[in-house]
Every structure is written in C-alpha cells, then in structure tokens.
Amino acid sequence: MGRLQYLLTPRDVAVIRSVREWRFLTTRQICTLHFSEHASDNSAIRACNRVLNRLRGHRLLHRLERPVGGVGGGSASYVWAVDAAGDRLLRADPDSGFTKRSRTYRPTPLFLEHTLAIADVRVRVEALQRAGRLEIVQVSPEPVNWRPYSWAGRASTLKPDLYLAVWQHDDEWHRYIEVDRGTESLQVLVDKKARAYEEYVATGIDLSHLGVVPQVLWLVPDQRRADRFRAELDRRKDLTGRL
DNA sequence: TGCTGGGTTATCCCAGTCGT
DNA sequence: ACGACTGGGATAACCCAGCA
Numbered sequence: 001m002g003r004l005q006y007l008l009t010p011r012d013v014a015v016i017r018s019v020r021e022w023r024f025l026t027t028r029q030i031c032t033l034h035f036s037e038h039a040s041d042n043s044a045i046r047a048c049n050r051v052l053n054r055l056r057g058h059r060l061l062h063r064l065e066r067p068v069g070g071v072g073g074g075s076a077s078y079v080w081a082v083d084a085a086g087d088r089l090l091r092a093d094p095d096s097g098f099t100k101r102s103r104t105y106r107p108t109p110l111f112l113e114h115t116l117a118i119a120d121v122r123v124r125v126e127a128l129q130r131a132g133r134l135e136i137v138q139v140s141p142e143p144v145n146w147r148p149y150s151w152a153g154r155a156s157t158l159k160p161d162l163y164l165a166v167w168q169h170d171d172e173w174h175r176y177i178e179v180d181r182g183t184e185s186l187q188v189l190v191d192k193k194a195r196a197y198e199e200y201v202a203t204g205i206d207l208s209h210l211g212v213v214p215q216v217l218w219l220v221p222d223q224r225r226a227d228r229f230r231a232e233l234d235r236r237k238d239l240t241g242r243l
Numbered sequence: 244t245g246c247t248g249g250g251t252t253a254t255c256c257c258a259g260t261c262g263t
Numbered sequence: 264a265c266g267a268c269t270g271g272g273a274t275a276a277c278c279c280a281g282c283a
Contacts, residue, residue, distance in 0.1 A: 046269085
C-alpha cells in the first residue's frame with residue numbers, strides 16, 4: 001500500500017473517502033462532488049470516468065454490475081463502492097475516521113436505491129452551495145449521525161438517514177432527513193421512525209448539546225405519499241407531529 | 244408488438260498542456 | 264523527451280416515448 005499512496009492525487013483520496021463515507025455513489029454523483037472545475041459537463045464526466053477506472057485498476061474502487069433501468073432514458077450511471085485496497089488505504093490513515101474493515105458485498109436493489117437516494121440529497125446540497133444558495137455547516141451520513149438515547153428505561157439509537165446543518169438567509173438550519181422511497185408501510189414509518197424522533201427530542205439531548213432542536217425533514221416520492229403520511233401522523237394522538 | 248427518434252452516459256481516440 | 268492529465272469530437276450502448 002505504501003507505494004500506491006504516492007501514485008494518488010489528493011482528489012483521488014477524496015473520491016475514495018466519499019465513496020466509503022456514502023457506501024455507494026454513482027459516477028454522476030462523484031462527478032458533481034469532485035469534478036466541478038472542468039470547462040464543461042462532458043469534460044468533467046470524461047475526466048471522472050478516467051479517474052474512476054484508474055482507481056478500479058488499483059483495486060481501490062469496485063464497480064457494481066451495470067444497473068438496468070433508470071429515469072429519463074439513457075444508460076444508468078455505474079455505481080461505485082470501495083474495494084479492498086481502498087479500504088486498506090483509508091484505514092492506514094488514523095485521521096480518516098475509518099477504523100473498521102469494510103467488506104465488499106452485493107447490496108439488494110432496495111438498499112442500493114435507498115443509499116443512492118440519500119447520497120443524492122447530499123450531492124444536491126453541494127450543488128446548492130456551489131450556486132451560492134446556502135453554506136454547508138455539517139453533513140453527516142450513517143453511522144456517524146447515530147444518536148444513542150434512553151427512553152422509558154430502555155436504551156435505543158436514533159438512526160437518521162442524514163443529518164444536515166446549513167447556513168441560509170442569516171439563519172442556521174438543522175435537519176434530520178429521512179428519505180422514503182415509498183417502499184415501507186406508512187404505519188411502520190410513523191410507529192417506528194416518527195415515534196423514535198419524538199422520543200429522542202423529548203430527552204432534550206439535542207437542546208443541551210446543540211442549543212437547538214433540529215426538525216425532521218421527510219423526503220417522499222410524490223404529493224400523494226406526503227398527504228397519506230401526514231394523515232397517518234395525525235391519526236396518532238400521542239404524537240405531536242410538530243417535528 | 245416492433246420500429247424509430249431523441250436523450251443520456253460511457254468509451255475510444257487524438258491533440259494540446261504541463262511538470263519532471 | 265516522456266508520461267500524466269485534460270479537452271473535445273465521434274460513436275456505441277442503453278432506455279423511454281410515440282406511433283403505426
């Protein structure tokens with residue numbers, strides 16, 4: 001690994017770190033995050049592909065089988081994960097924060113879609129920052145953003161999909177983000193997830209640590225799902241729904 | 244159902260630039 | 264001079280929508 005380190009540019013390492021941090025990223029997402037300085041989108045995507053294939057050649061990154069389907073026509077982007085050498089590289093750096101070994105595995109399509117959707121939120125926020133619309137203060141994926149807490153004498157862990165703090169319009173916004181792909185039943189969503197948020201906020205942990213109580217942002221596929229989610233939330237008399 | 248056009252993305256190839 | 268990187272044209276591969 002020692003020699004390989006000297007063959008890598010800071011951008012190479014940043015790409016590997018990003019992929020490890022978000023578990024899976026598409027070529028397009030990596031391009032938006034790390035190849036924004038090119039003259040055109042075409043140049044950026046070409047440069048991105050070259051770098052990704054070079055990293056794949058060193059077994060730093062692993063490319064998943066080409067996913068069939070996709071939105072809006074065209075072949076879907078490749079999906080990337082960290083390969084064995086990339087994982088060793090990150091763990092060799094004590095400052096990277098990655099200490100546990102990450103094994104390459106074949107994710108289920110549902111898990112992959114959900115993970116990529118979360119990463120997509122992060123990429124879109126990055127694009128908004130570049131456009132000068134906001135300033136990212138903190139963005140934390142799982143498991144960094146997990147919040148252990150104790151409720152009614154039982155130990156639990158709040159597991160948001162994403163934690164986001166941004167500076168916008170002279171105000172700092174804190175949000176827990178839940179990305180719903182419409183695949184889980186609304187009852188489960190409300191009874192497990194929404195209830196967990198209410199319990200966690202009631203402990204007052206965030207208020208004492210952050211000085212604020214972040215709201216929960218639920219991202220749903222369409223308006224119909226949003227309406228049904230709201231109705232399901234309103235049916236629970238013990239949930240305030242103000243989060 | 245099969246064909247066609249249009250849109251998107253990946254890849255190949257060549258030329259130019261830059262650092263060593 | 265050489266290798267690595269970058270930019271851009273051309274083209275292949277793939278999917279979707281519309282139409283007969």
